[in-house]
Amino acid sequence: xxxxxxxxxxxxxxxxxxxxxxxxxxxxxxxxxxxxxxxxxxxxxxxxxxxxxxxxxxxxxxxxxxxxxxxxxxxxxxxxxxxxxxxxxxxxxxxxxxxxxxxxxxxxxxxxxxxxxxxxxxxxxxxxxxxxxxxxxxxxxxxxxxxxxxxxxxxxxxxxxxxxxxxxxxxxxxxxxxxxxxxxxxxxxxxxxxxxxxxxxxxxxxxxxxxxxxxxxxxxxxxxxxxxxxxxxxxxxxxxxxxxxxxxxxxxxxxxxxxxxxxxxxxxxxxxxxxxxxxxxxxxxxxxxxxxxxxxxxxxxxxxxxxxxxxxxxxxxxxxxxxxxxxxxxxxxxxxxxxxxxxxxxxxxxxxxxxxxxxxxxxxxxxxxxxxxxxxxxxxxxxxxxxxxxxxxxxxxxxxxxxxxxxxxxxxxxxxxxxxxxxxxxxxxxxxxxxxxxxxxxxxxxxxxxxxxxxxxxxxxxxxxxxxxxxxxxxxxxxxxxxxxxxxxxxxxxxxxxxxxxxxxxxxxxxxxxxxxxxxxxxxxxxxxxxxxxxxxxxxxxxxxxxxxxxxxxxxxxxxxxxxxxxxxxxxxxxxxxxxxxxxxxxxxxxxxxxxxxxxxxxxxxxxxxxxxxxxxxxxxxxxxxxxxxxxxxxxxxxxxxxxxxxxxxxxxxxxxxxxxxxxxxxxxxxxxxxxxxxxxxxxxxxxxxxxxxxxxxxxxxxxxxxxxxxxxxxxxxxxxxxxxxxxxxxxxxxxxxxxxxxxxxxxxxxxxxxxxxxxxxxxxxxxxxxxxxxxxxxxxxxxxxxxxxx
Amino acid sequence: xxxxxxxxxxxxxxxxxxxxxxxxxxxxxxxxxxxxxxxxxxxxxxxxxxxxxxxxxxxxxxxxxxxxxxxxxxxxxxxxxxxxxxxxxxxxxxxxxxxxxxxxxxxxxxxxxxxxxxxxxxxxxxxxxxxxxxxxxxxxxxxxxxxxxxxxxxx
Numbered sequence: 001x002x003x004x005x006x007x008x009x010x011x012x013x014x015x016x017x018x019x020x021x022x023x024x025x026x027x028x029x030x031x032x033x034x035x036x037x038x039x040x041x042x043x044x045x046x047x048x049x050x051x052x053x054x055x056x057x058x059x060x061x062x063x064x065x066x067x068x069x070x071x072x073x074x075x076x077x078x079x080x081x082x083x084x085x086x087x088x089x090x091x092x093x094x095x096x097x098x099x100x101x102x103x104x105x106x107x108x109x110x111x112x113x114x115x116x117x118x119x120x121x122x123x124x125x126x127x128x129x130x131x132x133x134x135x136x137x138x139x140x141x142x143x144x145x146x147x148x149x150x151x152x153x154x155x156x157x158x159x160x161x162x163x164x165x166x167x168x169x170x171x172x173x174x175x176x177x178x179x180x181x182x183x184x185x186x187x188x189x190x191x192x193x194x195x196x197x198x199x200x201x202x203x204x205x206x207x208x209x210x211x212x213x214x215x216x217x218x219x220x221x222x223x224x225x226x227x228x229x230x231x232x233x234x235x236x237x238x239x240x241x242x243x244x245x246x247x248x249x250x251x252x253x254x255x256x257x258x259x260x261x262x263x264x265x266x267x268x269x270x271x272x273x274x275x276x277x278x279x280x281x282x283x284x285x286x287x288x289x290x291x292x293x294x295x296x297x298x299x300x301x302x303x304x305x306x307x308x309x310x311x312x313x314x315x316x317x318x319x320x321x322x323x324x325x326x327x328x329x330x331x332x333x334x335x336x337x338x339x340x341x342x343x344x345x346x347x348x349x350x351x352x353x354x355x356x357x358x359x360x361x362x363x364x365x366x367x368x369x370x371x372x373x374x375x376x377x378x379x380x381x382x383x384x385x386x387x388x389x390x391x392x393x394x395x396x397x398x399x400x401x402x403x404x405x406x407x408x409x410x411x412x413x414x415x416x417x418x419x420x421x422x423x424x425x426x427x428x429x430x431x432x433x434x435x436x437x438x439x440x441x442x443x444x445x446x447x448x449x450x451x452x453x454x455x456x457x458x459x460x461x462x463x464x465x466x467x468x469x470x471x472x473x474x475x476x477x478x479x480x481x482x483x484x485x486x487x488x489x490x491x492x493x494x495x496x497x498x499x500x501x502x503x504x505x506x507x508x509x510x511x512x513x514x515x516x517x518x519x520x521x522x523x524x525x526x527x528x529x530x531x532x533x534x535x536x537x538x539x540x541x542x543x544x545x546x547x548x549x550x551x552x553x554x555x556x557x558x559x560x561x562x563x564x565x566x567x568x569x570x571x572x573x574x575x576x577x578x579x580x581x582x583x584x585x586x587x588x589x590x591x592x593x594x595x596x597x598x599x600x601x602x603x604x605x606x607x608x609x610x611x612x613x614x615x616x617x618x619x620x621x622x623x624x625x626x627x628x629x630x631x632x633x634x635x636x637x638x639x640x641x642x643x644x645x646x647x648x649x650x651x652x653x654x655x656x657x658x659x660x661x662x663x664x665x666x667x668x669x670x671x672x673x674x675x676x677x678x679x680x681x682x683x684x685x686x687x688x689x690x691x692x693x694x695x696x697x698x699x700x701x702x703x704x705x706x707x708x709x710x711x712x713x714x715x716x717x718x719x720x721x722x723x724x725x726x727x728x729x730x731x732x733x734x735x736x737x738x739x740x741x742x743x744x745x746x747x748x749x750x751x752x753x754x755x756x757x758x759x760x761x762x763x764x765x766x767x768x769x770x771x772x773x774x775x776x777x778x779x780x781x782x783x784x785x786x787x788x789x790x791x
Numbered sequence: 792x793x794x795x796x797x798x799x800x801x802x803x804x805x806x807x808x809x810x811x812x813x814x815x816x817x818x819x820x821x822x823x824x825x826x827x828x829x830x831x832x833x834x835x836x837x838x839x840x841x842x843x844x845x846x847x848x849x850x851x852x853x854x855x856x857x858x859x860x861x862x863x864x865x866x867x868x869x870x871x872x873x874x875x876x877x878x879x880x881x882x883x884x885x886x887x888x889x890x891x892x893x894x895x896x897x898x899x900x901x902x903x904x905x906x907x908x909x910x911x912x913x914x915x916x917x918x919x920x921x922x923x924x925x926x927x928x929x930x931x932x933x934x935x936x937x938x939x940x941x942x943x944x945x946x
Contacts, residue, residue: 015886017883017884017886018883018886020891021882021883021888021891022875022883023891024888024890024891024894025865025875025879025882025883025888025891025894025895025898026825026865026866026868026869026873026875026879027823027824027825027826027864027865027866027895028825028866029825029891030824031824031827031892033824033828034818034824036822203926204890204892204926205827205829205835205837205890205892205893205924205925205926205927206827206829206890206892207828207829255890255891256890257827257829257890257891257892257893258889258890258892258926258927260926287828289831290829290830290831290832290835291831291832509890510889510890510891510927511889512889676886677886679886679932680886680889680927680928680929680932682929683928683929683930683931683932684889684926684927684928684929685929686929687929687930688926711830711831711832711834712830712832712834712835712924713832713834717834717924717926719920719921719924719930720916720917720918720920720921720923720925720930720933720934721914721917721918721920721921723917723929723930723931725913725931725934726929726931749929
C-alpha cells in the first residue's frame, strides 16, 4: 500500500487516546527499578573525583571486609577477564585519509581516569546502603594531572589518550573549499558570526537503571535496562565487549521514563552488571542517582563555531563556510562521532538554495563526560548556526527576517544540496505563511508599542529549520562510516481469533508507539484498535531492531510493519480466494472484509484468520497454514521534516529578564497518524529547545574540570511557569519514499526553537546596540550584554 | 523502629531503620512502585504522595515523620473496580503524559492544587505546578488536564 491510499484509511489522522496511559496513570507501569526479583544484590560505583589523574593504586581490602559486601571489581579484574572496551559505532575518516583516533574506552578505568565520574570500581553488596558504605572504604591513590574542559583549550593541554597527543580525534570536511573561497572573494556582503552551542544534560526523568541477571540452569544472561534500543545494546555488549554468543543474552527495556538520546548507548554500568552477575551468580541492581546521572550520562551539543555567509547585493546567499570545534568528552560514546559530522554538516544548507558550502569540523577529547546525541543530535547545532546567521544577515542588509528567508528558500523538489542530502519534498513558503498568520505578525507593532509603554523591549525571532530523520539508508550510512545497518524490523502476528500482536524493533519511551502503531495496523486490517497490541523493548520477544532515535520510529519502524502487513494481506487474500472460490487476483480487501470483485461474495478478516489456523478447508498444497509475517525495511532516503517557528519575547532592560510571550510552530511532518501524539511531541521538543535557549547550561570549571552544574539545584530545568501556551500548526507534503508518507516529529521542536528565541532577544535588544549573545539568555547574561553595549 | 501508618486505606506497621525515607518504605516495603524517584534534591516531584490531605515529596520526609498518617499514593486513586479517578482520566483525555515517569507525582500534585485553588487560572496552575518536573510533555497538556480534571470533579 502506498502513502496516498494509507492516509485515506479510517482512523488515520484521528487523535485516539493512548492505550498505554492506564498503567502509567495508575502506578502499574514497570520501569526497570520497579522490577522485583529474589536473590537481588545492589551495585554502587566508585567514581573518579578528579577530571584527570593516574591511578597509582586501588586498595579494596577494607571495603571487602565491610558488612554485606559480595564483590568489588576494578580495571584489573576487567583486564584479567579479557573484557574489551566499549565500541564506537561510527568511524569517521580524517581529512588526512586516516581513521579517527579511537582510544580504548574501558568499562572500569585502568591506569587513568579521564573525567569526574569516570568508573573506577563497582561494589556489590546485599543492600544499597552496604554497597554505598563499602564504596567509601575503597582507597584509590591518584596522581592528579592537568585537566581540560573547554573545547577551545583542548589542543594546548595534557593529553588524555596516548594515541591522541594533541587531544585531537579527527578533522573532517565536506564541500569544495577553493570554490567557496572564490565566491567569498567576490561577494557584495559577508555576514560573520561566532557562536557557542551550549552543553546540555539530557535529564530524562527516569534516571538510568539496570539489573544484571544470570541463570546457571541455561547459561543465560538477562539484562533489564532503561534503554532506547535493546537489540543494539545486546549486539554491542555480546559481540564487542563480553565476547558472548548473542542468543545467550536477553535485553529487556521495559517501561522507560524518557530517553532523548541519552539511553541509546551501551554504558559501562550495563556491561559491569551483566559480567558480574555470572561471577557472583546473583542478580545485581544499579539505579543511578540524579547527581550521578549529571556526571555519567552522555551529554549533548557543546560546539564552538565560526560561520560566514556570502551574499549578493539583493540578499541572495552565494556561499557558506563554517568551522566547528566539537567537544567529544573523554571517550567516544556509541554515536558520538557522527553527531558533529554526518548529522550536523549535511544539514547546513538549511532550507536555502545556497550553491556552495564548505564545512570543517575538528573534534576534540576533553576531561568531561562523553558527548553524544541529545534530542536532535547535530541538527539543532546546524539549525542554530544557520538560522542565527541568516537573521544576522537580515539585520545587516536591512531585509526583514522573513524576507531574506523567502528570497533564498528552496522551492522545487527534489532538491540536491551541496552537502550530500537530497530533500524529497517540502513547502517552506507555506510553512512560513501559516506561521506568520498564526503568530499574528501583522499586529506585532501594536504589541511592541504596548510593551514599550511598560518600559519593556519586544522582539520577534524567526527560525526555518529542516532536519534529516528516518535514519537511514544502510548503504549510505555505511559509506559514511556507520558500523551498523539502520533498517527496522516488524512482525505482525495474527491470532486465530483475528486479534493481532505486533512486534517492533522501535522502542517507545513516551512516544506512544503502542497507540500509533496499533492505529496503523487496525486501519490496514479494518479491525478495532483494541484488538491490536504492540510489543517492544525485549530481545526475547521481538525478532530484531535498531531502536528509537533520530525521529525514525514511524518512518522506518512503521514502514517495516507496513511491509509485514503487505505480506499478511497478500497471504490472507489467497486464503480468502480459496474460501470464496475465486481467483487470487479477483479478491479485494477493504474495511476488514475480503470480497470478490464485482460480486457480493465476501468474508471477514477474522474468518480468514481462523481458517489460517484451522486449515480444514485450505489450499495446503500451495500455502502454509498460519498468518504471521515479519519484514525488514531499509529506507531509500532520509525523511525531511521542516517548518518555521516564530518566537516573541519581552525583555526587561533593567534586569535582563526575558519573558517568552508568544510562540508559534508550524511543521511539515508529512502524513500525521495521531495529531494528539504529534502535538505532544512538538510541545516536549519545544520546551527542551527553549530550555536550551533560556535556561539550561552544563558548566565544567575551565581549569579543574569539576562539574559545576551537578544537580537540579544548579542546572535550570524548564518548569511549567517558564512558558506560555504554544500555538501549533501543520503543513503536509507527504514523504515520497515510504509507504506512510510520514517524516517524523520527535525532534523538530528541539531543533527549530533555540535560534528563534535568541533571534527574538537580539531583535528586542537591537535598539540598545546588542549584537552578540550566547545561550542560555539568562537574566545575568542579557544584562551583561546590555551593559557591554552601553559601555 | 516501628511506624504505624495507613496507606491507600490499608493499615501497616512498618519496621525500618530510623533514616528510612517515606519513598523507600513505600516502594521497597509495600511494593508501591508507582511512586518514583527522579532526583536526589527534592526538585522533581516524581515522588509526590498525599499525606493527611497535603501533597508531600516523599523523598524529603522520613518514614518516622508520618507515623499514624493517612497516605494516598497513585495506586490508591482509582476505584476498586479499576475505574480511574477523574484527574487520572483527565490526564489521559488531554494527553498530559508521555513516558509516565513524572505522572504519578504530577496527578497527586494536581489534586492538591485543585483542592486548595479550585479556581486557579492557566498561569496560576503553571506556577503551582512549579515543584513538579516533566521532561516530555512541555507541560501544555498537563495544564489542560488539570483544568479538565478540576472541571470534572466540580460537576
